[in-house]
Amino acid sequence: GQNIDQPTEMTATEGAIVQINCTYQTSGFNGLFWYQQHAGEAPTFLSYNVLDGLEEKGRFSSFLSRSKGYSYLLLKELQMKDSASYLCAVDTNAGKSTFGDGTTLTVKP
Amino acid sequence: DTEVTQTPKHLVMGMTNKKSLKCEQHMGHRAMYWYKQKAKKPPELMFVYSYEKLSINESVPSRFSPECPNSSLLNLHLHALQPEDSALYLCASSQEPSTGELFFGEGSRLTVL
Numbered sequence: 001g002q003n004i005d006q007p008t009e010m011t012a013t014e015g016a017i018v019q020i021n022c023t024y025q026t027s028g029f030n031g032l033f034w035y036q037q038h039a040g041e042a043p044t045f046l047s048y049n050v051l052d053g054l055e056e057k058g059r060f061s062s063f064l065s066r067s068k069g070y071s072y073l074l075l076k077e078l079q080m081k082d083s084a085s086y087l088c089a090v091d092t093n094a095g096k097s098t099f100g101d102g103t104t105l106t107v108k109p
Numbered sequence: 110d111t112e113v114t115q116t117p118k119h120l121v122m123g124m125t126n127k128k129s130l131k132c133e134q135h136m137g138h139r140a141m142y143w144y145k146q147k148a149k150k151p152p153e154l155m156f157v158y159s160y161e162k163l164s165i166n167e168s169v170p171s172r173f174s175p176e177c178p179n180s181s182l183l184n185l186h187l188h189a190l191q192p193e194d195s196a197l198y199l200c201a202s203s204q205e206p207s208t209g210e211l212f213f214g215e216g217s218r219l220t221v222l
Contacts, residue, residue: 033211041215042214042215042216043152043213045210045212087151087152094165095159095164095165096142096165097154098154099151099152099153102150
């Protein structure tokens with residue numbers, strides 16, 4: 001089976017930096033996705049990490065350590081529109097992605 | 110065209126009704142998925158089609174019946190549903206099975222009375 005853990009809720013201030021952690025235990029690991037989902041909308045892709053290390057994409061960066069079963073999503077220069085649910089999803093060689101429960105981020109002025 | 114289109118956006122049905130959800134993508138993706146999402150929960154995988162063949166069924170009750178008429182279309186036939194089946198049903202596609210990002214449709218919000 002798979003076990004994916006991420007914090008349920010986080011709050012941060014506009015303009016600040018926030019790090020959302022995700023830990024996982026799985027077999028047949030291929031890579032790890034991060035998706036953003038605004039309330040009432042579909043998830044949208046943010047990043048996909050296969051190898052260890054940090055990948056930067058504008059204000060968002062994602063880090064993976066395969067040996068530690070650990071990833072984080074780093075959001076810089078937070079904006080109000082970043083308030084959303086952030087879903088960590090593990091991609092396995094079973095042909096499917098399994099989602100964590102998601103972290104609801106609230107950005108305050 | 111980088112969209113996954115789902116219809117209808119909203120559906121209300123009784124427990125004895127038969128209805129279908131439809132999903133379409135024209136990105137040439139070879140894998141298509143149905144997910145179910147309840148409020149404040151993550152998407153839960155229901156079915157995966159790879160190259161138009163059902164490759165994964167996550168022990169979904171038979172009152173949900175998927176169909177893939179061609180590489181661009183995916184249907185979910187609904188019959189004799191229960192009120193607890195009320196949820197957002199998300200269709201997604203990926204370029205190849207088991208790899209790459211998922212492109213999600215906006216979902217069909219189903220209410221079973």
